[in-house]
Amino acid sequence: AQKITQTQPGMFVQEKEAVTLDCTYDTSDPSYGLFWYKQPSSGEMIFLIYQGSYDQQNATEGRYSLNFQKARKSANLVISASQLGDSAMYFCAMREGSDTGRRALTFGSGTRLQVQP
Amino acid sequence: NAGVTQTPKFRILKIGQSMTLQCAQDMNHNYMYWYRQDPGMGLKLIYYSVGAGITDKGEVPNGYNVSRSTTEDFPLRLELAAPSQTSVYFCASRGDRGPSDTQYFGPGTRLTVL
Numbered sequence: 001a002q003k004i005t006q007t008q009p010g011m012f013v014q015e016k017e018a019v020t021l022d023c024t025y026d027t028s029d030p031s032y033g034l035f036w037y038k039q040p041s042s043g044e045m046i047f048l049i050y051q052g053s054y055d056q057q058n059a060t061e062g063r064y065s066l067n068f069q070k071a072r073k074s075a076n077l078v079i080s081a082s083q084l085g086d087s088a089m090y091f092c093a094m095r096e097g098s099d100t101g102r103r104a105l106t107f108g109s110g111t112r113l114q115v116q117p
Numbered sequence: 118n119a120g121v122t123q124t125p126k127f128r129i130l131k132i133g134q135s136m137t138l139q140c141a142q143d144m145n146h147n148y149m150y151w152y153r154q155d156p157g158m159g160l161k162l163i164y165y166s167v168g169a170g171i172t173d174k175g176e177v178p179n180g181y182n183v184s185r186s187t188t189e190d191f192p193l194r195l196e197l198a199a200p201s202q203t204s205v206y207f208c209a210s211r212g213d214r215g216p217s218d219t220q221y222f223g224p225g226t227r228l229t230v231l
Binding site for chain 1: 173
């Protein structure tokens, strides 16, 4: 069974500083994908970044980067130059490998990030 | 291009009532999903569909039913609502071009069962 663990229920960061949100995962499937989603107080789920298990380089999308350490089974999200609008819940999720067919996501419990001015 | 749409946004049900949560996508995606999010938690898979006419259970299917008669629509039916079904329900869809295909979520339906 797959599992995603986010050990930081809440984080604070000063505006313009960088912050790292932790995510560890457990799977026996060699093919998987890791996603980060942002959920602001309005409730929608916003896709941020994707990392495939066979990708050689860490994924980056603007101010977001994913620190992928395969041997440690970690996929931490790094947000550079935090902005007040980054205050939200952040979810790490893993997409099942190709053998299951359904390719659904398994989510962690989330980290609430608060950016302080 | 509206993406994934869900109706209603909010609903209050009495115990034992039934309702259908609507979900539609205009991206011609084959894969569609229903998740629920309980307070302070991540999302859990209720049902999914890999194409019109094909549906299957996820991790928490009890008390729910789905149908998929078209590519665009994937309604979720709640029969005999219970307080344990109080949650936020998200519909999502994804394409099938490859492993990096992202799931795109609708805005959610907040359901309260009293």
